[in-house]
Amino acid sequence: MKFAFIYAMPGLQTSSIQENITEKAHxxxxxxxxxxKETAADIARELVEKNGVQMIxxxxxxxxxxxxxxxxxxxxxxxxNLITDS
Numbered sequence: 423m424k425f426a427f428i429y430a431m432p433g434l435q436t437s438s439i440q441e442n443i444t445e446k447a448h449x450x451x452x453x454x455x456x457x458x459k460e461t462a463a464d465i466a467r468e469l470v471e472k473n474g475v476q477m478i479x480x481x482x483x484x485x486x487x488x489x490x491x492x493x494x495x496x497x498x499x500x501x502x503n504l505i506t507d508s
Contacts, residue, residue, distance in 0.1 A: 424475045426450035430483030463492035470497045477501040
């Protein structure tokens, strides 16, 4: 199983995709700047196309209808989940 978590971080200047591998799973983690949340869609596309990610979770900071729609559009066929406070 290959899955990822994308989160938003205020004032982020540089970011890279972090990877953790076990015998049974590959986990990827990436951050986007709160001021440029739309870049989550680009990162999600890269995770699916280059890394074969099958499931992506977005942090609550990316929980707008616009961002969710952008990510869905870029990752067709990939399971998308959202982490919220409630």
